[in-house]
Amino acid sequence: MNNLNKTLWILLVCAAAFLFAGTAFAKAEQSVDSGNDNLANLIDIAGKQRMLSQKIAKAYFFYGKGIRRDKTHKQLLDSIREFDQNFEIIRKSTNNPAIQDMLVFIEMAKDELAQLAKQPYNKENASLVLDYSETMLEGSQDIVSRLEEESKLKKEAIVDLAGRQRMLTQRIAKYYIAYQAGFRDHNTIDQLKTAVKEFEQAQAVLLKAKRNTPEIKNKLKKVEKLWHVVAKFYKDVERGGLPVIVLATTDDIMATMNQVTHQYAELLGS
Structure with a gap:
């Protein structure tokens, strides 16, 4: 093998090795991304x-x-x-x-x-x-x-915050109906009031979030309107009232917040 052929051979081997290493590295990156x-x-x-x-x-x-x-x-x-x-x-x-x-x-x-x-x-x-x-x-x-x-x-905190709202809607409704079912101890009232307070505080933060798209803003405004319908029942649980409206409205809020949560996640992933 002359010097020229040797040089070409070395270059081909190096290129193949480089290509193999690059492929392996890409696969490793894909594996990490897939794991994440x-x-x-x-x-x-x-x-x-x-x-x-x-x-x-x-x-x-x-x-x-x-x-x-x-x-x-x-x-x-x-x-x-x-x-x-x-x-x-x-x-x-x-x-x-x-x-x-x-x-x-x-x-x-x-x-x-x-x-x-x-x-x-x-x-x-x-x-x-x-x-x-x-x-x-x-x-x-x-x-x-x-x-x-x-x-x-x-x-991102905003995704966690929006996602937690889904749970709070169901927790609030749970303690509301439990009270109406006869569980009228201080724990039931305290858990209900705490969940209501946490929901309202989180919603105030979400409404002011800089990441909000027009679609997210519209959904959050919808939640605000629905919340005003049922919040008075939660805050005055001792009076009770209209459980069918409470059930339907709370589930509507949960479904809307589920959409908002996924939209925040998509924004952060893009």
């Missing part, structure tokens, strides 16, 4: 579990009180089913020992709650439903926090 995407999706699923824990209990009380029984019974069963599906996704998607331990704890509560949903409504069962829904909420929040610690993604 999967973890971000898992965080979103775990976040929804917080909302579902409250929605299940809320639907149980509305159904037990005989309010829109067809709708609330379907909502109860659908929410339990969705919680179970999300639970399995989380269980199979992480090897974190602390999360796996927490899932065992949540599983006991969710299975007990699912059994209670099949039994006739009474105050004793309803009291257990309240307790189990709190356990599921706390456990789901713990999982969200642990997944965020694992993630190298920078979660």
Whole structure:
């Protein structure tokens, strides 16, 4: 092999090595990005579990009180089913020992709650439903926090804030209807008032957010109008009143805030 051929051969080998390294690096980058995407999706699923824990209990009380029984019974069963599906996704998607331990704890509560949903409504069962829904909420929040610690993604506060509003709508409605069902202790009133205060404070922040697009602004204004319809019932829970309007309006607020949350996430991802 003459010197020219040797030189060409070396150049070809170097080029091939460079190309291979570049391909490998690209694949590694794709793998990291894919891992982050999967973890971000898992965080979103775990976040929804917080909302579902409250929605299940809320639907149980509305159904037990005989309010829109067809709708609330379907909502109860659908929410339990969705919680179970999300639970399995989380269980199979992480090897974190602390999360796996927490899932065992949540599983006991969710299975007990699912059994209670099949039994006739009474105050004793309803009291257990309240307790189990709190356990599921706390456990789901713990999982969200642990997944965020694992993630190298920078979660923007505005997405978390909007996402938490979904849970608060269901929590507020849960304690409102629980009070109407006879749970008139100080804890019920305190939890309701705290959730209402947190919702209003968060909404005020969201309305002033610089990232708001015209579409997001319109949706937040819609939430404000709906909130004015039901807020007076929550703040004067002792008087009660119009549970059908409370149910429909609260669910409408939740659905709208779900859309807003996804729109914030899309903005930050673009």
